[in-house]
Each structure stands twice: as structure tokens, then as C-alpha cells.
């Protein structure tokens with residue numbers, strides 16, 4: 001797995017961090033012995049919460065620097081300070097050794113700092129080129145769309161992204177949107193430091209490799225990259241050094257060539273993490289979910305007759321390249337999209353086109369793909385979000401009046417059980433760190449003993465321990481006889497967790513593979529739509 | 541730094557909320573003072589006697605029990621209609637039609653009071669309020685329905701329905717409801733005495749009962765928003781209609797309900813003004829109550845308590861503006877200047893630019909050396 005990396009030229013091995021960039025004559029950085037970026041003693045508090053405490057960080061030109069840490073460790077807050085989106089309470093930013101003041105995003109852009117956010121910053125109702133137009137540092141009075149279109153086309157061609165400049169952003173897949181977020185930063189600016197906050201959380205394997213290739217290209221051109229990721233394998237794939245944060249502090253910085261996954265994981269959580277899954281074989285149960293010949297019209301990628309079954313006591317994976325109908329299937333199963341034909345039954349009851357509340361009362365839990373748009377009301381309190389759509393089924397409402405003290409108590413219990421890190425459940429959920437927001441959704445959906453779980457990328461943005469916890473929860477559903485349909489772009493996750501994996505392509509299920517001893521090449525070919533040739537081997 | 545959720549004591553949360561509220565109150569108070577200072581400067585530029593004008597403003601708004609009564613009377617309709625606008629805002633809906641809903645409420649109320657069977661107190665004012673509720677409810681439900689079922693923006697429809705309501709009332713007071721003994725003015729006969737909302741005397745002060753009604757309504761709205769399932773749904777659709785849809789909340793139904801209730805409150809404001817102050821419906825009944833209500837709701841950040849505070853402030857400004865004209869020979873519209881200045885400062889103070897400015901300021905004060913870099 002580990003890709004050995006060449007140390008930066010002239011770097012003394014194992015020297016203290018402060019000296020590391022010293023003598024690195026990499027790409028265009030001719031100021032001797034001065035790192036590109038140096039953070040000294042950055043502290044940032046939100047009320048009583050200390051997000052970052054006295055953080056020091058050094059990043060050299062031409063290095064990819066991983067920033068690691070548990071959910072809520074303060075990674076996003078730190079890079080937001082760098083990008084001028086928020087202001088540190090104290091501390092200093094040095095750029096080429098000079099103290100600089102980054103008071104606004106414009107200041108950051110002037111320095112050549114570009115940031116790709118943890119959450120999508122595109123305007124959904126606008127087209128691709130209009131979004132590029134919006135991102136220009138100094139927008140002209142008139143929109144120069146013709147000019148923008150050629151720039152967008154050039155960029156997409158250069159990076160091999162298949163997107164039409166006049167496509168509306170809300171018709172794009174998560175992966176495509178992610179690419180646009182990145183290209184928008186690279187568009188026409190001299191980037192010196194690129195910050196990526198969990199860029200790979202929802203990308204497929206091949207999309208991720210494309211992004212990493214781009215990062216390596218940028219590194220070769222002398223650009224510094226700060227990469228926030230949760231998957232340690234990615235650190236070893238592209239990064240040169242890794243800084244680990246815990247509870248707002250930097251605990252260590254290590255050259256990637258001198259560390260191991262185990263060491264980094266230990267630094268992150270403060271103890272060793274057991275990442276084994278105990279999935280005892282369960283006896284086959286009755287069918288819980290039956291989808292037969294499900295079709296839609298008018299969606300981005302219409303379902304063209306999807307049929308599948310999920311039994312009690314099994315986890316069924318759904319693999320596929322993003323944009324092949326997974327989202328639409330998820331929407332149909334969540335009750336927010338009405339199929340044009342076909343049926344969905346849950347334990348024999350026909351629930352085709354049933355509203356979400358009815359599905360909830362049947363014990364169907366769903367983790368939506370887009371936590372910001374669909375999963376949470378960001379301005380509402382944390383405890384309120386824990387009951388969103390479930391206050392009825394949890395009997396928190398009597399004659400229209402909500403028992404708020406019981407609701408608060410129950411929410412506190414669930415938040416503790418699902419390890420939502422916060423001091424105050426009365427705060428808006430939007431103030432939580434990305435991973436903790438995801439935990440709020442999981443606490444809501446998995447907190448009641450669900451019979452059937454439809455989970456779309458449920459571990460997106462979660463740290464190692466939290467990911468492990470979600471796996472355990474899904475396993476628990478399985479072992480108590482419930483069924484899970486797990487949609488994921490992460491093949492490792494699917495193969496580790498599922499009993500069998502269905503592959504989706506072009507709006508239909510093109511093959512099924514038992515997870516034990518699965519042939520990755522076969523799955524890859526199925527995902528690529530080559531089911532004609534291989535369908536004979538696949539168990540259909 | 542992070543504690544586990546369950547271990548946090550409620551007391552801490554309440555204390556934190558109290559601190560936040562106190563801070564907001566101080567901040568808003570400073571903004572009001574700043575607004576008054578800027579207005580005074582503008583006034584001085586026109587060559588007016590600022591000291592006399594200020595005295596008149598203060599005396600005319602809070603200087604005597606009678607001045608306070610005037611301020612509270614002025615505050616009543618904008619408070620109740622402002623609560624209506626706030627309510628819709630919480631569901632993410634911008635109701636610019638409070639003025640029209642207020643007119644419709646007053647129209648329904650005057651029909652019941654003047655043309656209905658004679659009723660004794662307190663049945664008569666209650667009947668008026670009920671009628672006004674119905675009128676405003678229908679006039680708010682209509683744009684709600686257009687938004688939910690036809691996808692028409694409520695901003696446009698509520699705005700345009702103002703004109704429709706106004707012309708219906710104008711026609712009514714000129715023709716079918718016209719008071720032939722009214723001295724030729726286009727207005728209806730007076731609401732009979734048993735139907736009027738009395739001014740209650742408490743400890744030497746006069747409190748219009750319409751205002752008390754407004755305070756009760758504010759508490760009721762607070763309860764609905766925060767303690768009921770319905771209010772929870774409203775706040776979810778106000779925050780994220782998409783999340784609401786995924787949670788199985790009936791967005792269409794709640795949209796109609798929110799605007800209908802918003803309209804009903806504006807209608808009640810019309811009845812309160814009719815039965816508590818003017819007694820006659822005319823086509824100059826509202827000097828823009830519905831629009832002041834919008835301002836009051838925005839300044840009060842769409843919370844019931846904020847709306848109460850803002851309505852009292854703007855009520856006092858209206859009363860004080862009148863006395864400035866009478867005593868200091870300053871045009872009453874100076875009150876509007878103060879109003880506009882305060883709004884401008886308030887809005888500006890909440891912008892990102894202001895936050896960035898205050899950051900830079902603090903930075904410069906604390907560490908003058910770094911700011912220059």
C-alpha cells in the first residue's frame with residue numbers, strides 16, 4: 001500500500017521540523033532556509049470551545065502536508081484561519097518568513113492561498129461556467145461568459161473531467177462537483193499553497209487517483225499542499241509529511257517515510273485502534289426489502305428497472321461509479337422521489353411512493369448522501385436535529401405539543417452514545433465539525449433499533465474511530481436480524497463490511513458479487529459498464 | 541476542550557444564553573443611541589434647533605403618562621402585524637403583504653361591528669377580532685396557496701395583494717360602507733362603544749388593551765415555535781426545505797399555514813387599531829403599518845421578544861416624531877429619518893464587513909504593530 005516517497009532534496013533526515021525546509025531548493029522558492037508558510041501559536045476559540053490551541057505548523061513549498069486528527073480536532077478551523085475566513089484570537093502567520101495579516105479571503109488569494117472546502121461551495125442553481133465566473137477574484141462589471149466558457153473547457157480538458165460548461169451544477173454528481181471546486185481554485189490564479197479539506201471523502205477510487213495525480217503535478221511545480229484526510233492509506237499514497245492534531249493541539253509532525261499507519265492512528269486518538277470487524281456469519285433470514293423493476297423518469301440518471309432484495313441479517317453493498325443511479329435509488333427508498341414504475345416493499349408491505357414518515361414508522365432508517373442539504377437543518381439546534389423527522393415515532397409529541405425536556409434528555413443520550421463532541425446541544429448543528437454533524441445524523445437514524453437501514457456513504461468525513469463505530473452499528477443491525485443496504489464509493493469499505501455487493505451502472509444493477517474473496521477486477525469492469533462481456537461470470 | 545454532550549449541565553447552557561441575550565441587548569442599545577446621534581447631526585445640518593427637537597422627541601414619547609399612552613397606541617398595530625411577519629419569516633417566507641392583510645382584517649371587523657347585530661362588551665370586541673382573524677387568514681392563505689401549489693413567489697404575490705386589498709377597502713368606504721353622516725370623508729361609521737378596546741389604567745399608566753393582546757400573542761407565538769410539533773416543522777422548512785422534505789414534513793401544507801397565520805395576525809392588528817384607536821375604517825387607515833411591521837420583524841430578528849422590543853421603539857419614535865413637529869417645528873418625517881438611520885446602522889452592524897472591521901479595530905488597538913503588516 002505504502003508508496004515510498006523521495007524526501008525533499010537536500011533534506012536532512014530526521015532533523016527537527018523547524019529546519020526541515022531549510023536548504024530545500026525546490027521549485028522556485030529561492031529564499032534560502034525559509035519555509036513558505038509558518039504558523040506560530042495560533043489559538044482560536046468559539047465561546048468556551050477552544051478549537052485550536054497554540055498551534056505551530058510549517059509547510060514548505062513543494063510538499064504535500066497531511067493534516068490529521070479526530071473529528072472536531074480543529075483542522076478545518078485552522079485552515080479557515082489561513083484562508084482568511086475566520087480570524088485567530090492570537091498567533092502569527094508567516095509567509096516566506098514575513099509576518100502577514102490574512103484578514104479576508106481576498107488577502108489569502110493575493111498571497112496565493114487557495115482553499116477547497118469540506119463542504120461544497122458551488123451554487124446549485126447556476127451553471128458550471130457561472131460558478132467559475134462567481135469565483136473570479138475581481139469580477140468585471142459584465143459577465144464574460146464566452147471567455148469563461150473557453151477557460152472552463154480548457155481546464156476540464158486538461159484535467160480530464162467530463163463536464164459541460166453550461167450544465168447546471170445540481171445535475172452533477174458529487175465527484176464532478178468536487179472536481180469543479182478544485183478547478184475553480186486553479187482557474188487563472190498563481191497558487192502557492194493549496195488547502196484541501198477532505199477532498200476525497202466522497203470520491204470513487206479512480207476519481208481519487210485522478211485528484212492525487214493532479215496534486216503530484218502541482219507539487220512538482222513547487223506548490224505546497226495541505227491535505228486534510230481521514231483515511232491513512234491516502235497519507236501514504238501522496239503525502240510527504242503529516243501533522244497530527246488532537247483536541248486543538250498539534251501532537252506531532254512526522255515525515256511520512258518514517259512513520260506507520262499504526263503510529264499515526266495512535267497519535268490521533270491517543271490509544272491503539274482496533275480496526276477488525278467481527279462479522280460472524282448469520283443464518284439467512286426472511287426478505288426485508290424487495291425492489292422490483294423500479295424505474296424513474298426525469299431524474300439525472302433514470303433508474304432503468306432496478307430489482308434487488310435485502311434479507312434480514314445481511315449487509316448488501318451497492319458499488320458503482322457516482323452518478324449511475326445510486327442517488328435516485330436512494331431517493332426512491334427514502335420516500336422523496338416517486339418512481340414511475342415498479343414497486344418497493346418492506347416486509348411484504350407495499351411502500352412504493354410512501355412518504356418518509358410512513359417509512360420511519362416501519363423501521364426504515366436512512367442516511368442521506370448530502371448531509372448539509374438533506375440530512376440537517378443547519379440553523380436549528382443540535383438536539384432538535386437529533387429528532388428531525390422522528391419526533392413522532394419517538395412519541396415526543398402529545399396533542400401537538402413537544403415534550404422538550406424529554407426530547408433534550410433523549411438527544412443527550414443519543415449524542416453521548418454516538419460520541420457527538422460538543423459542550424452544548426443548544427447550539428446550532430451547523431457549528432459542529434463536519435464529522436460531528438455526520439454523527440448527529442447517525443444518532444438520529446440508527447439510534448432507534450432500525451429494521452432496515454439505507455445508508456449512503458455513511459462514513460463520509462468520519463475519523464477512524466467514528467468510522468469503526470459506524471461499522472459496528474451496521475454490524476449490530478445485521479446481527480439482530482435487520483437488513484442494511486450500503487451505498488458506498490469505497491470498495492474497501494464494501495468488501496470489508498458486506499455479505500454481497502451489487503454493482504450499479506447506467507441506472508440498473510449489472511451484477512452481483514459475493515464479498516468473500518471478491519474479484520476487484522470483475523467489480524471494476526462491472527462498474528465501468530462492461531457487463532455484457534463479464535455477466536456470465538457474475539452471479540446475476 | 542470538548543466535553544461529551546451528556547455531561548453538560550443545563551444550567552450552564554441557560555447562563556450562556558443569558559449572557560448572549562444581555563450582549564445583544566447592549567449592542568442593540570448602542571446602535572439605537574448611535575442612530576439617534578447621527579439623526580441629530582443630520583437635523584443640525586438643516587439648521588433646526590436640535591436641543592429643542594430632542595426634548596420634544598423624548599417628552600413626546602416617554603415624557604408623561606399621556607406620551608407613553610401615545611407611544612403604546614402607536615406600537616400596537618405594528619407589534620401585532622410585526623409578529624405576523626416574524627412568524628412567516630421563521631418559516632422562510634417573506635410576507636410583504638401585512639398592510640393588505642391588516643386592511644382586510646379591519647374590513648371584516650368593521651362589517652361585524654357596525655353592520656352586524658349589536659353585541660354587548662366583551663362579546664363585541666371578541667367578535668371583531670375573530671372576524672379580523674378570518675379576513676387576514678384568508679388574505680394570507682391565498683399567497684400561501686399560490687406559493688405552495690403554483691410555485692409563485694410569495695414576495696411578489698403578497699406585495700401585489702396589498703393593492704387589491706387597498707382598493708377593495710377604498711371602494712367599500714366610498715360606497716357600500718360609507719358613513720353619510722361622516723362629514724363627507726370616505727370612511728365608515730364609528731365602531732359602537734361596546735365594541736371598542738379600552739385603555740387599561742395600571743399604577744397611573746395607561747395601557748391599551750390591544751397592546752396587552754399583542755404581548756399575549758407574542759408569548760403564544762413563542763410557545764408555538766418552540767414547543768409544538770407544528771412550530772418545529774415551520775422552523776425546519778424555514779431553515780432548509782430540502783431537509784424538511786427528507787424528514788417527511790409536508791412543506792406545502794406548512795407554507796400555506798404559515799402565511800395564513802401571518803395574515804391572521806396582521807388582520808388582528810387591523811382590528812386592534814380599529815377598535816383601540818381610530819374607530820372608523822377609511823382608505824387612509826394605515827399609514828404603512830404593514831411596512832413598518834416588516835421593519836420591526838427584521839430588526840427584531842424574527843423572534844417574538846425582539847419584535848416586541850422593536851415595535852415599542854418604533855411606536856415611541858412615531859409618537860415622539862409627532863410632538864417634534866408640534867413643539868419644535870421640525871417636520872414629523874424627522875421621525876422617519878431616525879427610523880431609517882437606525883435601520884441602516886443595524887443592518888450594517890450585522891454584515892460581514894462590520895465584523896471584519898471590528899476585528900481589525902480590535903487588532904489595531906491590541907497589537908498596533910501587526911495591523912500594519
Ligand SMILES: Nc1ncnc2c1ncn2[C@@H]1O[C@H](COP(=O)(O)OP(=O)(O)OP(=O)(O)O)[C@@H](O)[C@H]1O
Pocket residue numbers: 046049050051069070071072073074075076077078118421422431432433434435436461463542
Ligand atoms: N462557527 C463555530 N462556532 C462554534 N464552534 C465551532 C465553530 N466552528 C467550529 N467549532 C468547534 O470547533 C471545534 C473544531 O472544529 P473543526 O471544524 O475545526 O474540526 P475538524 O478537525 O475539522 O473536524 P472534522 O474532522 O469533523 O471536520 C469543534 O469542537 C467545533 O464544534
Ligand SMILES: [Mg+2]
Pocket residue numbers: 075076077118197433434435
Ligand atoms: Mg473539518
